[in-house]
Amino acid sequence: MDDRKGHRQLVALHLPGDFVDLHGFPLQRLDHDVASLTEVSVAFAPHTKLTEITQDYPHLTRMLWFSTLLDAAMYREWIFRLGRLNALGRVAHFLAETHCRLVATGLSHGQRFRLPLTQADIGEACGLTNIHVSRMLKELRDQGIASMEEQTVEFLDRDRLYRIAEFDPKYLYLDDGILVP
Amino acid sequence: MDDRKGHRQLVALHLPGDFVDLHGFPLQRLDHDVASLTEVSVAFAPHTKLTEITQDYPHLTRMLWFSTLLDAAMYREWIFRLGRLNALGRVAHFLAETHCRLVATGLSHGQRFRLPLTQADIGEACGLTNIHVSRMLKELRDQGIASMEEQTVEFLDRDRLYRIAEFDPKYLYLDDGILVP
DNA sequence: CGGAGGTTTGACGTCCCTCAAGGTAGGTGG
DNA sequence: CCACCTACCTTGAGGGACGTCAAACCTCCG
Numbered sequence: 109m110d111d112r113k114g115h116r117q118l119v120a121l122h123l124p125g126d127f128v129d130l131h132g133f134p135l136q137r138l139d140h141d142v143a144s145l146t147e148v149s150v151a152f153a154p155h156t157k158l159t160e161i162t163q164d165y166p167h168l169t170r171m172l173w174f175s176t177l178l179d180a181a182m183y184r185e186w187i188f189r190l191g192r193l194n195a196l197g198r199v200a201h202f203l204a205e206t207h208c209r210l211v212a213t214g215l216s217h218g219q220r221f222r223l224p225l226t227q228a229d230i231g232e233a234c235g236l237t238n239i240h241v242s243r244m245l246k247e248l249r250d251q252g253i254a255s256m257e258e259q260t261v262e263f264l265d266r267d268r269l270y271r272i273a274e275f276d277p278k279y280l281y282l283d284d285g286i287l288v289p
Numbered sequence: 290m291d292d293r294k295g296h297r298q299l300v301a302l303h304l305p306g307d308f309v310d311l312h313g314f315p316l317q318r319l320d321h322d323v324a325s326l327t328e329v330s331v332a333f334a335p336h337t338k339l340t341e342i343t344q345d346y347p348h349l350t351r352m353l354w355f356s357t358l359l360d361a362a363m364y365r366e367w368i369f370r371l372g373r374l375n376a377l378g379r380v381a382h383f384l385a386e387t388h389c390r391l392v393a394t395g396l397s398h399g400q401r402f403r404l405p406l407t408q409a410d411i412g413e414a415c416g417l418t419n420i421h422v423s424r425m426l427k428e429l430r431d432q433g434i435a436s437m438e439e440q441t442v443e444f445l446d447r448d449r450l451y452r453i454a455e456f457d458p459k460y461l462y463l464d465d466g467i468l469v470p
Numbered sequence: 471c472g473g474a475g476g477t478t479t480g481a482c483g484t485c486c487c488t489c490a491a492g493g494t495a496g497g498t499g500g
Numbered sequence: 501c502c503a504c505c506t507a508c509c510t511t512g513a514g515g516g517a518c519g520t521c522a523a524a525c526c527t528c529c530g
Contacts, residue, residue, distance in 0.1 A: 109369045112455050117372040119365045131362075134355040139362055139460035162347045170343055173354050174315040180357065181312075181320055183364035184300045188290045190371035191298040191416035195518070226476065235372035240518055242478060274293050279320035376486070407508065421486060423510060 109140045118233040119186065120179065121206065125213050130176050133158050146224050181279045190235050193274065198234040199244045201273035203254060203261055208277045219263035223256065290321045299414040300367065301360065302387065305329075306394050311357050314339050327405050362460045371416050374455065379415040380425045382454035384435060384442055389458045400444035404437065 109117050119140060122128050132138045133155055162169045182205070189201045206223065210216035227245065228238035236244075248254045253265045253272070263269055270276075290298045300321060303309050313319045314336055343350045363386070370382045387404065391397035408426065409419035417425070429435045434446045434453070444450055451457075 109365065109373075111369070111373045115373060117369045119368045131358050134351055134358050135362065135462065140365055162351055166343045166347075166350070169347070169350060169354075170315055173350075173357070176354070176361065177312050177315050177357060180361040180364060181316065183361060183368060184290065184321055186368050187300045187364060187371060188292070188298045190368060192290075192292040192296060228476085232372075237519060238477085239479090239520085242476095243518090246478080281316065409508085418487060419509085420488085420511090423508095424486090427510080 116232045117235070118229070120182065121233065123206075123209055123213060124215060127153075127172075127175055130172060131179070134176075145229065178281060181281070185279055186233075195234070195236055195240055196244050196247055197272050197274060198236065199230060199241060200248065200254070200269050201275050202230060202233055203256075203263075204269055204273045204275040204277075205280070207261070207263065208280055208282065212280065212282045219266060221261055222259055223261050224259050297413045298416070299410070301363065302414065304387075304390055304394060305396060308334075308353075308356055311353060312360070315357075326410065359462060362462070366460055367414075376415070376417055376421055377425050377428055378453050378455060379417065380411060380422060381429065381435070381450050382456050383411060383414055384437075384444075385447075385450055385454045385456040385458075386461070388442070388444065389461055389463065393461065393463045400447060402442055403440055404442050405440050 109119055111117065128150075129138065129142055130153075158172070161172070185201075185205065189198050193201060203223075207216060207219075207221055210221050215221070226238070227241040230236075231238045231241045234241070245254075245256050248269075249256075251268075253268050254261060254263050256262075290300055292298065309331075310319065310323055311334075339353070342353070366382075366386065370379050374382060384404075388397060388400075388402055391402050396402070407419070408422040411417075412419045412422045415422070426437055429450075430437075432449075434450050435442060435444050437443075
């Protein structure tokens with residue numbers, strides 16, 4: 109979403125495998141843009157097919173519904189991040205959430221993961237300038253908590269990272285497996 | 290949602306008629322608290338009944354789904370508010386959104402509405418201290434844009450308020466009537 | 471070689487928080 | 501009636517976190 113001056117606010121980050129913009133199905137029109145930061149492969153789900161699913165497969169419908177509400181749970185957490193955390197906590201929280209989601213989908217093991225974002229992108233997710241993101245990453249590095257170089261993040265002290273971020277992955281509903289309903 | 294020190298971040302404000310916590314149906318457990326700021330009357334919708342609805346009434350199911358995605362649209366806007374607006378814009382945006390929603394449900398006509406919140410509550414919605422909310426309300430008052438006294442808000446110059454808030458009510462999906470699908 | 475995009479660092483400014491004091495209105499008990 | 505409390509709002513002074521501006525560096529690429 110862009111403000112009047114054209115400055116961007118990221119409201120979500122989609123990872124490989126995510127159902128992008130399923131919100132557009134019940135809502136019909138969308139209030140934000142979707143853009144890709146990397147090369148992507150896309151499969152399309154026509155609204156007519158989705159409507160058929162909601163006619164014939166109640167259980168599958170609830171699963172689709174669930175996946176949009178998982179997005180909503182992340183939105184709530186992003187509100188918390190922006191409203192209650194300082195810059196260091198925001199960056200830490202963003203990294204922690206992204207790592208958890210990558211692990212859940214099998215795209216990361218251990219404490220390293222690829223994050224093809226610039227510091228400016230991270231700033232747009234966390235309501236910060238790229239410059240201050242740079243400072244916060246340095247702080248995390250200096251404190252031996254996490255490092256990021258060449259688009260690769262490594263957690264050196266996950267517990268301290270979580271504490272700074274006030275992060276608790278419960279809201280990602282992972283322990284039940286992604287699809288509960 | 291509370292941070293470690295017990296400071297609260299509001300992530301949503303429900304108005305009379307809203308379906309509170311419908312998210313809890315597909316999600317099963319919830320990652321935030323629900324509290325009332327005023328006296329309320331409550332009707333309960335048992336999950337068993339909702340499950341029956343999703344079995345037998347696809348159209349009604351899509352309407353319920355839609356209403357949760359309207360919440361999600363507001364979450365996105367709250368993220369934008371916290372990430373990209375300054376204090377004056379945040380307060381203005383919060384007032385503008387609440388007014389629009391009240392008008393949509395017939396609970397406000399014209400440019401006045403009752404808002405039974407303290408300045409501390411508004412601060413918890415906007416990521417500000419009660420003290421700075423007080424200063425921003427004074428600013429809006431001094432500039433002849435909006436006033437709030439005794440829990441009643443009045444818009445004196447709605448256009449300027451919208452401009453400060455970078456507010457566009459499209460995301461509330463009101464022009465189609467609340468229930469599109 | 472030059473240029474573009476990204477990162478880092480320093481100096482400085484400002485927005486908002488913190489702390490403190492005082493004001494008002496309502497409620498309770500004398 | 502006054503005295504006193506609580507909750508909320510207001511205002512001022514000072515400080516800190518983050519933004520802005522500028523400069524330098526690096527890598528990649530043509």
